[in-house]
Amino acid sequence: MRTPSVLHATAALLAALAVAPLATAQPTPQPTPRPSLQPAGTAAAAAPAWRRSELWGGDVRSLAFHPAQPQVVYAGTSAGHVYVSRDGGDSWSETGPPGALAGWVVSDLLFDPDVADRLWAALWGTHDGGLVIYSDDGGDSWQVPSRDLYGTKVYTLARVPGHPGRLYAGTLSGVWGSTDGGASWSRLTAQLPEVHKVTSLLVGPADPNRVIAGTWERAYRSDDGGRTWYGVFQGMILDSEVFTLTAVPGRPDELWASTCGWVYHSLDAGGRWQRFEDGFENRRTPAFAALPSGRLLAGTVGGLHLSDDGGAHWRRVGPAGLSVLDLAWHPASPDRVLVATEGSGVWVSDDGGATLHRAARGMRNLRIAALTRAGREVLAAVNNAGPASGVHTSRDGGASFVPESSELPAVRDLVVHGAAVYAATERGLYERAGGQWRRINEIGEERVEQVVSAGERLVVRTREGFWEQDGPRFRRLGYHHGPPRSAALTADALWVSDAAGLYRLTAASNDDVAVPFPDGRVTRFGDRLLWWGEGGVYARSGAGDPAAGEPWLRLTDGPARLLATGDAEQPVLVLTEKGAFLLQAASGVLRAVELPVPSHQVTSALVAGGRLLLGSAENGLYLKRL
Numbered sequence: 001m002r003t004p005s006v007l008h009a010t011a012a013l014l015a016a017l018a019v020a021p022l023a024t025a026q027p028t029p030q031p032t033p034r035p036s037l038q039p040a041g042t043a044a045a046a047a048p049a050w051r052r053s054e055l056w057g058g059d060v061r062s063l064a065f066h067p068a069q070p071q072v073v074y075a076g077t078s079a080g081h082v083y084v085s086r087d088g089g090d091s092w093s094e095t096g097p098p099g100a101l102a103g104w105v106v107s108d109l110l111f112d113p114d115v116a117d118r119l120w121a122a123l124w125g126t127h128d129g130g131l132v133i134y135s136d137d138g139g140d141s142w143q144v145p146s147r148d149l150y151g152t153k154v155y156t157l158a159r160v161p162g163h164p165g166r167l168y169a170g171t172l173s174g175v176w177g178s179t180d181g182g183a184s185w186s187r188l189t190a191q192l193p194e195v196h197k198v199t200s201l202l203v204g205p206a207d208p209n210r211v212i213a214g215t216w217e218r219a220y221r222s223d224d225g226g227r228t229w230y231g232v233f234q235g236m237i238l239d240s241e242v243f244t245l246t247a248v249p250g251r252p253d254e255l256w257a258s259t260c261g262w263v264y265h266s267l268d269a270g271g272r273w274q275r276f277e278d279g280f281e282n283r284r285t286p287a288f289a290a291l292p293s294g295r296l297l298a299g300t301v302g303g304l305h306l307s308d309d310g311g312a313h314w315r316r317v318g319p320a321g322l323s324v325l326d327l328a329w330h331p332a333s334p335d336r337v338l339v340a341t342e343g344s345g346v347w348v349s350d351d352g353g354a355t356l357h358r359a360a361r362g363m364r365n366l367r368i369a370a371l372t373r374a375g376r377e378v379l380a381a382v383n384n385a386g387p388a389s390g391v392h393t394s395r396d397g398g399a400s401f402v403p404e405s406s407e408l409p410a411v412r413d414l415v416v417h418g419a420a421v422y423a424a425t426e427r428g429l430y431e432r433a434g435g436q437w438r439r440i441n442e443i444g445e446e447r448v449e450q451v452v453s454a455g456e457r458l459v460v461r462t463r464e465g466f467w468e469q470d471g472p473r474f475r476r477l478g479y480h481h482g483p484p485r486s487a488a489l490t491a492d493a494l495w496v497s498d499a500a501g502l503y504r505l506t507a508a509s510n511d512d513v514a515v516p517f518p519d520g521r522v523t524r525f526g527d528r529l530l531w532w533g534e535g536g537v538y539a540r541s542g543a544g545d546p547a548a549g550e551p552w553l554r555l556t557d558g559p560a561r562l563l564a565t566g567d568a569e570q571p572v573l574v575l576t577e578k579g580a581f582l583l584q585a586a587s588g589v590l591r592a593v594e595l596p597v598p599s600h601q602v603t604s605a606l607v608a609g610g611r612l613l614l615g616s617a618e619n620g621l622y623l624k625r626l
Contacts, residue, residue, distance in 0.1 A: 050596040053613075053621035054400040055380060057388045058083070058365035060340035063328035064109035064119065070332040074119060074139065075346060076106025077365045079618035082121070082139045085362075088330060089338045089348050092362035095139030104131070107154065113161040120182075122169065124153030132157065132169055132182050148185040149176060158201035160208045168211060168226065170198030175213050177226045188226035189213075195220050195229065202245035204269065206252035212270050214242025214257060221270050235273035236264055243286045256296070256311070258288035263298050265311055279314035280305055289327040289353075292334045297353045299324025304339060306353050318347065318356035321387045321407070343385030358388075368615025371606035372414040373566055374421050378608055380621060381411035381423065391423060391432070397609045398623050406437050417453040417469075422460075424448035429460055429467075429474075442474045443467055454489035454524075461487045466494070480510070488524035490542040495529060497522045502531065516552045523562050525571035526585050534559045537574055539588070555583075555590065561599075567607035570626075573614075575599040582612070582626075596622045 059078040066072035075083045075092065080101030083092040104123040112118035117136055124130040130153040133142045149169060156170040165181040174189035174196050189195040197216035204210030209225045212232070217239050221232045240259040248254040257264040262277040263285055277283065282302025289297040296307040298314065301323040305314040323342035330336035338359075339347040345360025366388075370381040378394040380401065390406035391414070413424035421432040427445040430437045439445075443460065450461040458469040465479040466487070482498035489495075494505045495513075502513040502522055517535030524530075529542040531552060537560045538552035561575040565582070572583040574590060580599055581590035595602065597616050604615035613623045 048625045050622045050624045051399070052364055053380075053394075053398055053623055055366060055368075055382070055392060055621050056345060056360040056363050057343060057382065057385045057620075058345040058360060058363035059343050059384070060346055060363075060365075061105060061107050061325050062109040062122075063326045063338050063340050063346075064111055065328055065331050066117075067111055067113070067331060068116070070330055073328065073338065074109050075338075075340060075363075076109050076121060077363075078105045079365050080104045080106060080123075081363075081365050082106055082109075083363055084139060085346075088333075088336060089346055090359050090361070092346070092360070094362075094364075095135075096141060100142065103127075108156045110157045110159060113159055114164040120157050120159070120167075122154040122157045124155060124172075128153070130154035130171060132167075132185075134182070145182040146178075146184055152176075155197070155199045156201050158203045158211070160203050163208060166208075168201050168203070170201045170213060172197050174198060175201070175211070175226060175229075188222075189220075189229055192220070192229055197241075200242050200245045200257075202247060202255070204252060205247050210269065212245055212255070214245050214259075216241045218242065219245070219257060219270055232266075232270035232273075234271065235275065237261060237275070240264075244288045246288050246290050248290045249292045256288055256290060258285040258298055260284050263288065263311065276307075276311040276314070278312065279307075279316075281316050281320065287324045287327045287340070289329055289337065291329055291337070291352055293352060295352050297327055297337065299327050299339065301342075304353060304356065317353055319387045321389075322347065322356075323386055341386055344388035360388075364620035365618060366620040367617050368604055368621050369411050370414040370423075371566075371604045371613055371615055371621075372416055372421065373606060373608045374416045378606065378613065379414060379421065380615065381408075381414055381604075383410045391421075391437075397611055398606075398613045398621060406432075408437060412448065413450050415451040415453050415458075417451075417458045422451045422458070424451050424460070440474055449484075450487055452487050452489045452494075452524075455491065457489055459487060459489060459494055466496075479505075486521035486523070488522045488529060488542070490524060490527065490529070493542075495522050495524070495542070516554070521562070523564060523572065525564075525583065526568070530555075530562060530572065532560050532562045532574075536560055537562065537576075555588075556581075563602070563605040565605045565607040565612075570607050573602075573605040573612075575602060582607075 060075045062076040064074045071088045073085045073089050082095045084095050085092050108122035110120040120134045129150050133144050135142050153172040154169050158168040160166040167178045169176045175198050176185045177188045178185045198213045200214030202212045211222045213220045218236050219232050219242050220229045222229045240261045242257050242259050244258045246256045253269045255266045262283050264273040264275050266273050282300040284301045285298050287299030298305045303316045303320045303322050304318050304324050306317050307314045326340035328338045335352040337349040337353050345363045347356045348359040349356050367383045369383045372379050378398040380392045390408045392401040394401045409425040409427040411423050411425050415422050423430040426447050429440040429443045429448045446462050452459050460467040466477040467474045468477050484496050486497045496503050502515045504511045515531050516538045520531045520533035527542050531538045536557040537555040540550050540552045556576050558577050563573045570582045574581040580593045580595050601616045603617050606613040611623050612626050
């Protein structure tokens with residue numbers, strides 16, 4: 001038997017994997033080299049500790065209750081977090097070193113029935129590959145018993161009670177089996193190429209040699225421990241991806257399958273299936289639970305559904321915006337049900353699913369798309385979080401947020417103009433005035449990429465052109481260049497970049513502006529402009545005649561990305577391969593900033609009340625004193 005490799009930190013895990021799905025998966029920032037700057041040089045940054053904001057949520061893909069400690073439950077996310085709750089799911093904390101499984105989706109969690117405290121995890125890479133790993137210390141460290149499955153995504157696991165070492169894995173390439181605790185694996189469905197993308201597995205409760213596999217199109221069954229397989233199709237429509245397979249407690253031959261086309265019931269271990277759909281508001285059903293009481297729960301991408309009559313009729317419970325990815329019930333109190341959702345963390349029911357409340361406290365797996373300040377409020381746009389999506393409000397500088405959200409479409413930009421806040425979204429422009437959001441009718445559901453404000457002017461950039469506020473309404477601007485990629489407003493002009501170059505647009509002229517390199521972006525700070533992209537960051541005045549040929553001054557070389565901070569003194573965060581820097585407006589100095597996450601994870605920035613706030617793509621909101 002191979003000796004497992006014990007991994008206590010991110011670096012060790014990635015070394016064991018040889019090639020990580022994300023090249024910059026390590027969360028610990030490295031010392032920042034000094035880039036090539038303008039003659040003013042740089043200033044050393046102070047290094048107070050980063051704090052995490054109390055803004056809760058998570059893209060939870062898997063749940064597992066501890067069989068011997070029913071108040072202990074684990075949750076795995078799409079960003080490699082494994083959270084633990086010691087109060088039955090009311091609150092959560094992250095296990096192990098931060099980012100230990102970064103780059104992996106924790107698609108399944110499973111406690112071993114024969115090895116006390118052993119927690120198995122199925123992983124698939126956000127780019128490619130997969131692993132089966134386990135922890136014997138509550139997720140503080142993980143062991144990788146084999147790399148045999150590294151070339152295929154692993155979606156689900158099944159153990160055979162009473163047969164230590166016997167393990168099945170459902171993968172992109174079919175069903176794999178191990179008889180030595182995962183130290184080695186063999187592909188059990190190699191002779192059946194149609195058995196692939198196996199997203200569910202069920203070992204027969206009464207027969208350990210019976211294995212049923214749910215694939216991307218219907219189900220297959222083995223009665224000899226995986227040596228031979230045959231399709232169990234009768235009654236199941238072709239192209240019904242089988243997300244889950246669930247045995248009814250106390251009735252080993254009675255099964256439920258949840259699919260991309262509602263749910264199916266079988267009384268003979270999959271020999272024949274009957275489909276049920278009455279009452280469903282959405283057909284795609286990634287999660288299912290059969291409670292000991294006889295109640296059935298089906299989690300769809302359009303809410304949780306419940307049946308009390310054996311599946312004949314269903315009704316939605318809880319918010320329609322919940323996309324349910326997994327369900328688990330408390331071993332000692334089966335009416336307590338945990339609901340894993342896409343983006344909004346875990347929801348809890350204490351009455352068998354009839355009512356739900358959100359219980360994501362401690363989960364920080366959120367995407368913060370944009371930040372801004374409106375008076376004393378800090379506003380954070382949260383995307384892809386179901387009912388938790390929208391713009392959240394903080395009145396303590398970003399340390400905590402009120403639990404309500406606006407449930408806007410996915411937000412791309414936030415800006416304050418006058419007494420109103422504007423949100424650029426995937427489906428139109430929204431205005432907040434008087435505490436309520438409304439969509440701007442003139443723009444409709446056109447995708448809005450950016451909103452820029454200067455003085456009395458407010459301009460909106462869409463994929464194809466521009467709108468400008470004109471009194472109480474918006475009017476489309478005449479624009480005759482390529483699809484705009486960025487925009488900036490100065491006192492007398494709208495500056496626009498497309499794939500070909502930069503243009504200065506005024507009421508009287510439309511001027512081409514020479515730039516240091518093509519295909520860049522333009523950002524304004526004060527009365528100056530920044531040109532940035534793959535060729536570095538350059539600055540020049542935003543005033544005067546562009547035909548005069550004012551030179552651009554290089555601030556950094558190499559690829560760079562800029563995020564506006566909304567602050568007059570430190571208006572821009574510069575993200576480069578050499579580090580991160582806050583631009584000091586008065587002196588032009590770039591002040592080095594140590595990041596709490598890799599730079600590609602930083603999505604938004606804000607300087608407010610002497611604090612720097614950073615929004616991330618997968619880890620919520622960070623803040624620290626400057």
